[in-house]
Amino acid sequence: MARADYPQPVVELIAELKRLPGIGPRSAERVAVWLLQHKQSNPLELSESLCRAKEQVTSCSVCGFFATADGCPVCSDDSRDAQEICVVEQATDVLPLERSGAFKGFYHCLGGKLSPLDHVTPDDLRIAPLLRRLEKTPKVEVILALGADVEGEATSNYLAELLASRDCSVTRIAQGISAGGGIDHADELTLMRAMQGRRRVE
Amino acid sequence: MARADYPQPVVELIAELKRLPGIGPRSAERVAVWLLQHKQSNPLELSESLCRAKEQVTSCSVCGFFATADGCPVCSDDSRDAQEICVVEQATDVLPLERSGAFKGFYHCLGGKLSPLDHVTPDDLRIAPLLRRLEKTPKVEVILALGADVEGEATSNYLAELLASRDCSVTRIAQGISAGGGIDHADELTLMRAMQGRRRVE
Structure with a gap:
């Protein structure tokens, strides 16, 4: 008896998804199954979005944006x-x-x-x-x-x-310290920089 | 001055990625940018995988796999x-x-x-x-x-x-208790089920 596995197209899709940053083997499997089974998923739309973005988006030769x-x-x-x-x-x-x-x-x-x-x-x-x-x-x-x-x-x-x-x-x-952040949550280096960068209150 | 934003194809790609389960707005942005900028990314391959899987994979009419x-x-x-x-x-x-x-x-x-x-x-x-x-x-x-x-x-x-x-x-x-799991980590209901399901050691 051969152990059943996902059909080859699903295995390939999982492999591609797994290469994305922040997506591990289990998330990749979950996303692939969701794309194939969920009513609200739209894999073809995602596929087209990928092609469009890849084709149309370049990098500005002046500023790099x-x-x-x-x-x-x-x-x-x-x-x-x-x-x-x-x-x-x-x-x-x-x-x-x-x-x-x-x-x-x-x-x-x-x-x-x-x-x-x-x-x-x-x-x-x-x-x-x-x-x-x-x-x-x-x-x-x-x-x-x-x-x-x-x-x-x-x-x-x-x-x-x-x-x-x-x-x-x-x-x-x-x-310096971030907006909304308390002194007690800032690390020592940040506090040192904040102190060094202090400005006169006018 | 208009505030700069991603070009439309990138905005659309982020919107599609955001719909995937477990992927929030920030991950979607990170994945989209990675797909477009990283040397090792292959958005067209992912796009084709999606189409192939969607086209070729169905549900078994007998068992549902x-x-x-x-x-x-x-x-x-x-x-x-x-x-x-x-x-x-x-x-x-x-x-x-x-x-x-x-x-x-x-x-x-x-x-x-x-x-x-x-x-x-x-x-x-x-x-x-x-x-x-x-x-x-x-x-x-x-x-x-x-x-x-x-x-x-x-x-x-x-x-x-x-x-x-x-x-x-x-x-x-x-x-019952999971393999490798200690009694101290199992919840009460699991322990009750494990106790009820006990088997004679032979």
Whole structure:
């Protein structure tokens, strides 16, 4: 007697789903079965969405954010402040900043952060395109909005040093306690940064 | 200035992914971005897998397990014991039982369990096909392998009563402490069932 298993197309679907980030073998099985059995599932719609997104979505050659045939929604927006370029790690970092409403300039996505252990060197990041942008637009403010982890800090320091001699001003977003967060929940390093970055109350 | 957002195809992909079970808005976003940006992702392969599975996989008209054009892998296996039919809730319950290797008969998937609160009545389950199967194969052992929750218990009791007058024997899988589990971690009801189901050591 052969032990019964899912039919081959289901096994293949589970294998594909299992490769997605954050989806383990059991979730993959659950999602596959749901897609095939649930009344409200629509696997063909998902399939088409995947094709459409893959075909139509590219990366903006200037800033690295998502772009389509219509161009990049950020770079094509003339109402933005051309004197501010915010440097972020990934294209996905743009949206949280946009949602905050605190920044109205342009972006530059590096495509990662320096990480010698993962063999990510300055050449792997979009640093050369950033320098070319700065040559075309002198006297801009370059705002470093990279993560506060070790690699993010290293990348920020590297860029700050690299840009020091260029015709631009360089700033970094503040580190401190998060909105709504109590002192008792903040870690020591965060509190140290918050203390160092304190500002006069006016 | 318009706040930048993902291009429409990405927004649609995220919306489709968000509908999957166990995938929230943030995971959906992460998966979509990974599919579009990661070198090892293969969205078109996933898309094709979905179509193939949806097209080729059906439900076996006899037992309710997954079937393809080649038929049902369980029902078409002549080496199985025709004198045993194991009743489970869902098609997905078949695989854990198959993997345990403890059962070598045929299955019958009900497609759910009795649940008056969710308007699931006996008519909504594959009970009539079960009765027709039993008429064709007299004197089989019907093994009830339904869940030990309230609805599973109710369904087991309903089936046991319904089948009492038929030409078959009815058994239920044992309830007790799980393999590798200590007494201190088992809940009271499980311990009660384990005690009631105790067997003489031989």
